[in-house]
Amino acid sequence: MKSTLLALKNIDVFYGHIHAVRRVTLHVRQGEIVALIGGNGAGKTTMLCTISGLIRPSQGSILYQDVEITRQSPEAIVRAGLSHVPEGRLVFSPLSVEDNLHLGAYTRPYFRKRSDMLQDVETMYTMFPVLRERRHQYAGTLSGGEQQMLAIARALMARPKLLLLDEPGMGLAPLVVKDIFRHILNLRDELGLTVLLVEQNARSALKVADRGYVLENGRILIQGTAGELLANHDVQRAYLGRELDEN
Amino acid sequence: MYWQAEFECMDRGELELLQLERLQATLNRVTRNVPLYRTRFSDLGLDPYDFQSLEDVRKIPFTTKDDLREHYPYGLFAVPLRDVVRMQGSTSTPGKPGVVGYTVGDIHRWSHLAARILVAGGVTKDDAVQIAFNYGLYTSAFGIHSGAELLGASVIPSSSSDAQRQILIMQDYRSTALTCSPSYALHLADTLDELGINKTALSLRFGLFGSEPWTEEMRQEIEARLGILATDNYGLSEITSVAGECLQRDGLHINEDHFLAEIIDPLTGQVLPVGHKGELVLTTLTKEAFPLIRFRTGDLTTLMDSECACGRTLRRMSRIPGRSDDMLIIRGVNVFPSQINEVIISTGLMDPHYQIVLDRVGQMDRATLCLEAPESFCTDSIKESQRILENVRLRLQTALGVTFEVRLVEPRSIDQQYGGRVLDKRTLI
Numbered sequence: 001m002k003s004t005l006l007a008l009k010n011i012d013v014f015y016g017h018i019h020a021v022r023r024v025t026l027h028v029r030q031g032e033i034v035a036l037i038g039g040n041g042a043g044k045t046t047m048l049c050t051i052s053g054l055i056r057p058s059q060g061s062i063l064y065q066d067v068e069i070t071r072q073s074p075e076a077i078v079r080a081g082l083s084h085v086p087e088g089r090l091v092f093s094p095l096s097v098e099d100n101l102h103l104g105a106y107t108r109p110y111f112r113k114r115s116d117m118l119q120d121v122e123t124m125y126t127m128f129p130v131l132r133e134r135r136h137q138y139a140g141t142l143s144g145g146e147q148q149m150l151a152i153a154r155a156l157m158a159r160p161k162l163l164l165l166d167e168p169g170m171g172l173a174p175l176v177v178k179d180i181f182r183h184i185l186n187l188r189d190e191l192g193l194t195v196l197l198v199e200q201n202a203r204s205a206l207k208v209a210d211r212g213y214v215l216e217n218g219r220i221l222i223q224g225t226a227g228e229l230l231a232n233h234d235v236q237r238a239y240l241g242r243e244l245d246e247n
Numbered sequence: 248m249y250w251q252a253e254f255e256c257m258d259r260g261e262l263e264l265l266q267l268e269r270l271q272a273t274l275n276r277v278t279r280n281v282p283l284y285r286t287r288f289s290d291l292g293l294d295p296y297d298f299q300s301l302e303d304v305r306k307i308p309f310t311t312k313d314d315l316r317e318h319y320p321y322g323l324f325a326v327p328l329r330d331v332v333r334m335q336g337s338t339s340t341p342g343k344p345g346v347v348g349y350t351v352g353d354i355h356r357w358s359h360l361a362a363r364i365l366v367a368g369g370v371t372k373d374d375a376v377q378i379a380f381n382y383g384l385y386t387s388a389f390g391i392h393s394g395a396e397l398l399g400a401s402v403i404p405s406s407s408s409d410a411q412r413q414i415l416i417m418q419d420y421r422s423t424a425l426t427c428s429p430s431y432a433l434h435l436a437d438t439l440d441e442l443g444i445n446k447t448a449l450s451l452r453f454g455l456f457g458s459e460p461w462t463e464e465m466r467q468e469i470e471a472r473l474g475i476l477a478t479d480n481y482g483l484s485e486i487t488s489v490a491g492e493c494l495q496r497d498g499l500h501i502n503e504d505h506f507l508a509e510i511i512d513p514l515t516g517q518v519l520p521v522g523h524k525g526e527l528v529l530t531t532l533t534k535e536a537f538p539l540i541r542f543r544t545g546d547l548t549t550l551m552d553s554e555c556a557c558g559r560t561l562r563r564m565s566r567i568p569g570r571s572d573d574m575l576i577i578r579g580v581n582v583f584p585s586q587i588n589e590v591i592i593s594t595g596l597m598d599p600h601y602q603i604v605l606d607r608v609g610q611m612d613r614a615t616l617c618l619e620a621p622e623s624f625c626t627d628s629i630k631e632s633q634r635i636l637e638n639v640r641l642r643l644q645t646a647l648g649v650t651f652e653v654r655l656v657e658p659r660s661i662d663q664q665y666g667g668r669v670l671d672k673r674t675l676i
Binding site: 003007009010022023024025026027074213217220221222223224228231232233234 | 261264267269271272275277279287298326327329350355356394533535
């Protein structure tokens with residue numbers, strides 16, 4: 001029973017002389033939601049960018065469905081089924097919501113088949129009704145939560161098997177964050193999507209995740225099921241803001 | 248039947264990747280939190296960064312029982328004491344026993360590992376599991392106990408009460424599974440005979456035995472006399488539940504997703520290939536409070552990587568035939584001859600000449616200490632010598648938790664050459 005979708009082995013990433021990620025080994029199984037948590041500058045975003053081919057690791061290998069994708073171009077990686085939702089959403093502000101979605105299908109080999117793509121856009125509107133309401137609005141005029149949904153929907157237009165989500169809750173109100181995480185759960189439960197999630201808001205991330213890795217100074221310090229991490233005092237102190245000496 | 252099929256039957260490649268990521272995280276944690284490992288690594292110029300494969304672990308020196316003793320009590324803990332929810336004694340250290348701590352997460356994982364062993368040994372949630380291990384500081388009773396509860400079985404913590412009482416409980420509560428040491432199981436069988444109770448009057452179906460070496464012949468005898476299927480399991484308080492037999496009964500499946508097992512030559516420390524007999528060395532991959540890197544267990548075994556018909560992909564180790572050091576296991580309690588020496592000296596006897604004789608009465612171990620009467624002894628005062636013997640006996644009992652028979656023998660009657668200070672007449676029949 002082999003179900004590992006993504007496996008990283010001994011990944012090292014440098015920014016000039018700065019060793020941002022040190023010898024990271026991790027795996028994501030089919031249908032899992034895995035959270036990568038850690039403080040500022042722990043190397044979380046670097047990890048995601050390395051997986052999606054935006055940054056080259058200096059060492060190590062990345063296997064996606066048992067195929068090495070370490071040295072492939074970002075487009076090839078998207079075509080292989082990995083979509084990256086970047087930190088800060090990065091929607092195309094001067095374009096309409098609908099055009100943003102169309103661009104998400106850019107790498108699809110059959111993107112000339114317009115009817116297919118339009119059908120997918122329709123699916124996105126069903127999943128995120130608020131985007132249908134705003135379909136002709138410039139993306140830049142959407143609220144933060146709506147932009148996040150647009151960014152996720154745009155990534156889904158590439159029909160990924162694995163979604164890389166960078167800080168989906170950043171800068172959003174708690175209720176909106178909750179809504180976004182509810183959508184993430186739906187993506188897994190309804191579309192069978194596998195999700196690798198980076199989040200500073202460790203508690204909300206671990207609530208939806210199956211497993212998690214705690215990154216500190218570019219190293220993985222703790223790994224385990226989400227329940228184990230939530231119960232781990234080290235994690236509680238450092239990332240869940242729980243004051244243990246209370247009462 | 249499996250408890251955690253996704254791990255017990257994992258693809259070997261995936262398992263090795265999981266082991267590697269857990270090993271790297273463990274090394275990152277111990278270098279940050281445990282001074283012993285931090286200084287040891289920096290002395291050798293090692294960094295957790297240097298570990299790219301499971302074989303790289305061989306660069307690290309062994310953790311020995313001496314390390315546990317030197318850093319007594321809390322020196323090897325990797326979490327602050329407030330994160331520790333339970334502590335138990337580490338039996339296999341001579342002298343002062345070591346302390347092992349567990350976090351909530353450690354206990355949780357330990358329970359799952361014990362549940363795996365129970366399920367592999369045939370136990371289901373419908374069983375009533377009688378746990379006749381001693382509930383105390385040095386014991387595996389707690390591991391099996393929480394594992395059985397997690398599994399949903401009915402737990403009967405009968406502890407190590409007297410044999411007649413065990414049998415009464417076994418009959419009245421209708422226990423279907425028994426866990427204890429194999430010699431105690433045979434002692435229970437003897438008691439059954441004495442009481443004239445037929446084994447068919449019991450509801451027992453399965454027995455899971457551990458905590459001391461035993462043989463196939465003992466297994467057959469236990470199975471025949473108690474009418475059960477008997478399986479072997481292996482654990483250490485320092486590590487938790489390491490391995491257990493499945494119903495194929497051809498070696499114990501090691502919980503490799505939580506422990507990295509190596510076999511070394513006990514003399515040279517060289518890692519031996521699969522199939523060679525040597526000392527078992529374990530590295531914990533998921534323990535939080537008390538991680539151990541390359542811990543020398545002192546137990547001799549062989550790794551087997553042939554496929555098992557039960558479907559588990561976890562490699563097996565052969566049943567433990569013995570130990571690589573001079574530790575004695577007397578009625579399931581680990582005793583080092585050096586401890587006995589310390590006790591005798593502490594009673595004020597100078598340069599004592601003695602011999603420890605181990606044999607069996609029925610299936611129970613009997614330990615006798617033959618003490619040469621010192622020249623200074625006023626041997627005609629029976630009362631005085633009785634007092635000294637009683638003192639030695641009590642001190643041994645307090646220090647080691649084992650009852651010895653203590654006898655005075657003629658001066659210079661013990662030949663130190665013959666069998667050394669320990670004469671082990673117990674044969675594993």
